Amino acid sequence: MSGDAVLSIRGLSKRYGSGLEALKAVDLDIHRGEIFALLGPNGAGKTTLISAICGIVQPTAGRVSVDGHDHQRDYRQARQRIGLVPQELHTEAFETVRATVSFSRGLFGLPANPGHIEQVLRDLSLWDKRDSQIRELSGGMKRRVMIAKALAHEPQVLFLDEPTAGVDVELRRTLWTQVEALRGRGVTVILTTHYIEEAQELADRIGIIHRGELLLVDDKHRLMRELGRRQLRLHLLEPLAEVPAELADWAPSLEAQGTELVYRFDQRDGERRIPELLARVHALGLDYNDLNTSESSLEDIFVDFVAQRSGA
Amino acid sequence: MSFNRHGVWAIYTFEMARWRRTLWQSLVAPVLTTTLYFVVFGAAIGERMDSVDGVPYGAFIVPGLIMLTLFTQSLSNASFGIYFPQFSGTIYEILSAPLSSLEIVLGYVGAAATKSVILGLVILATGACFVELNIAHPVWMAAYLLLMALTFSLFGFIIGIWARNFEQLQFVPMLVVTPLTFLGGAFYSIDMLPPAWQTATLANPIVYLISGFRWTFYGSGDVGFALSLGCALAALGIGLAWVWWIFRTGYRLKQ
Ligand SMILES: Nc1ncnc2c1ncn2[C@@H]1O[C@H](COP(=O)(O)OP(=O)(O)OP(=O)(O)O)[C@@H](O)[C@H]1O
Numbered sequence: 001m002s003g004d005a006v007l008s009i010r011g012l013s014k015r016y017g018s019g020l021e022a023l024k025a026v027d028l029d030i031h032r033g034e035i036f037a038l039l040g041p042n043g044a045g046k047t048t049l050i051s052a053i054c055g056i057v058q059p060t061a062g063r064v065s066v067d068g069h070d071h072q073r074d075y076r077q078a079r080q081r082i083g084l085v086p087q088e089l090h091t092e093a094f095e096t097v098r099a100t101v102s103f104s105r106g107l108f109g110l111p112a113n114p115g116h117i118e119q120v121l122r123d124l125s126l127w128d129k130r131d132s133q134i135r136e137l138s139g140g141m142k143r144r145v146m147i148a149k150a151l152a153h154e155p156q157v158l159f160l161d162e163p164t165a166g167v168d169v170e171l172r173r174t175l176w177t178q179v180e181a182l183r184g185r186g187v188t189v190i191l192t193t194h195y196i197e198e199a200q201e202l203a204d205r206i207g208i209i210h211r212g213e214l215l216l217v218d219d220k221h222r223l224m225r226e227l228g229r230r231q232l233r234l235h236l237l238e239p240l241a242e243v244p245a246e247l248a249d250w251a252p253s254l255e256a257q258g259t260e261l262v263y264r265f266d267q268r269d270g271e272r273r274i275p276e277l278l279a280r281v282h283a284l285g286l287d288y289n290d291l292n293t294s295e296s297s298l299e300d301i302f303v304d305f306v307a308q309r310s311g312a
Numbered sequence: 313m314s315f316n317r318h319g320v321w322a323i324y325t326f327e328m329a330r331w332r333r334t335l336w337q338s339l340v341a342p343v344l345t346t347t348l349y350f351v352v353f354g355a356a357i358g359e360r361m362d363s364v365d366g367v368p369y370g371a372f373i374v375p376g377l378i379m380l381t382l383f384t385q386s387l388s389n390a391s392f393g394i395y396f397p398q399f400s401g402t403i404y405e406i407l408s409a410p411l412s413s414l415e416i417v418l419g420y421v422g423a424a425a426t427k428s429v430i431l432g433l434v435i436l437a438t439g440a441c442f443v444e445l446n447i448a449h450p451v452w453m454a455a456y457l458l459l460m461a462l463t464f465s466l467f468g469f470i471i472g473i474w475a476r477n478f479e480q481l482q483f484v485p486m487l488v489v490t491p492l493t494f495l496g497g498a499f500y501s502i503d504m505l506p507p508a509w510q511t512a513t514l515a516n517p518i519v520y521l522i523s524g525f526r527w528t529f530y531g532s533g534d535v536g537f538a539l540s541l542g543c544a545l546a547a548l549g550i551g552l553a554w555v556w557w558i559f560r561t562g563y564r565l566k567q
């Protein structure tokens with residue numbers, strides 16, 4: 001177990017009653033105070049992983065320790081430290097915002113603390129709604145109520161399972177700011193997301209999960225550098241039937257019915273070969289009216305990576 | 313933290329608050345039903361009936377009526393209390409909280425049993441408006457009421473975990489407990505039945521439970537009080553063991 005892991009997962013597996021293996025011996029250490037993004041397509045096992053850690057799903061095998069406390073043998077200590085915002089909106093309809101958040105605090109074994117509840121509600125811009133019934137709130141507000149519930153017992157580790165699904169751009173920005181603020185207070189945040197932009201913006205480290213396997217965990221910047229690719233796209237005036245043999249060195253591809261010549265290269269040395277490629281294109285008498293380069297997003301990285309994996 | 317009392321209290325007060333929001337419906341329906349029973353059985357028919365074991369018929373049915381309401385209300389209150397969070401998904405929070413299974417049961421079953429006891433006392437008070445009641449063993453009466461409320465709330469909790477839809481929640485109270493209670497001597501002494509039926513009736517566990525409660529009122533029942541109390545405690549034991557098994561195996565609560 002690494003020294004500053006607030007959460008340490010070893011060989012965590014889950015096979016559902018249906019026989020489906022949703023988690024395959026996952027090993028993962030989460031560092032204290034980091035923001036960790038778990039990326040994966042639908043059905044990859046993100047929610048299952050979180051549920052198995054938090055006690056909602058019974059793992060088939062494996063161990064989890066939270067701040068040194070085993071999540072089954074020492075479940076009170078372990079769970080006390082964890083806050084969970086599930087993917088789906090599950091709220092009581094007739095409770096008031098303040099009552100439901102106070103309820104969560106009690107559930108986690110802490111005496112009432114109206115001051116803390118007020119602070120949480122203010123931080124999430126819910127204070128004005130404190131006496132409203134939850135059914136009267138909008139979806140985005142309900143999601144913030146769920147976050148407030150998860151923060152009511154001052155957890156050290158916060159799980160956010162797709163916190164910004166179905167949330168408008170403005171609220172998403174607000175939530176991001178709030179996640180940053182939590183990190184500022186020393187809370188470790190683990191979030192799952194489909195929005196690559198979100199992981200790119202927020203996370204310190206990123207883990208990619210696919211079909212129950214944690215394929216890769218890396219520092220965000222290194223991940224982008226290592227796996228990030230760029231592309232040069234030439235819009236040809238005359239479509240080509242096939243890539244001319246003279247360009248084979250660059251292994252470009254033809255797209256859009258032969259009207260676009262695309263050269264993909266990695267971040268490190270590919271770009272040094274661009275002038276040479278353009279000179280060769282010119283020498284071949286190929287005319288183009290536009291040219292652009294773009295960086296692959298984390299999304300492309302992810303898609304490439306998964307494609308490679310499932311191809312292998 | 314060896315006992316999460318704040319957690320138990322949170323569940324308990326949450327459940328009681330839910331009840332208070334619909335207090336009117338929760339109380340008025342059973343009180344109205346009981347009143348109807350008194351009008352029909354006590355006043356209309358009771359006039360023409362002899363006293364049973366020296367107790368006027370109107371007073372004789374009071375313990376049975378209280379038990380009937382207590383059984384059905386405990387079952388439906390407790391089953392709804394734990395079924396609904398599973399239905400709405402809010403159970404995630406209970407499962408992820410540092411609560412032992414005992415604490416979860418204590419919160420839900422404790423609240424359901426409290427409601428039932430209150431309801432039982434309200435019906436007792438309603439009964440007292442119609443007939444003269446002398447309770448022979450008030451302390452036993454209170455203890456027995458509590459025991460039955462706890463036992464049936466525990467069974468309700470089990471039903472709430474087992475049920476997959478709202479119809480199944482109603483299934484046991486409507487189709488099992490209500491008929492067995494009617495046939496179990498809620499409104500008559502089994503001495504009044506033909507001998508063959510008496511024997512058959514003794515196979516109905518509810519007979520023993522109702523008889524015990526009637527004993528606390530009138531000092532006599534269909535069977536001895538010790539036997540009734542034994543059955544009541546056994547029922548509680550079965551409920552506890554069953555719940556313990558549910559949590560141990562994660563039955564239907566966790567995937
Ligand atoms: N209760 C369950 N019973 C059986 N299979 C399940 C259950 N819950 C999830 N699964 C299956 O386990 C796999 C992983 O599901 P999970 O919900 O963990 O995915 P996810 O990564 O969270 O997906 P999404 O991005 O759509 O939320 C899926 O194939 C899903 O169908």
Ligand SMILES: [Mg+2]
Pocket residue numbers: 046047048087161
């Ligand atoms: Mg999910």
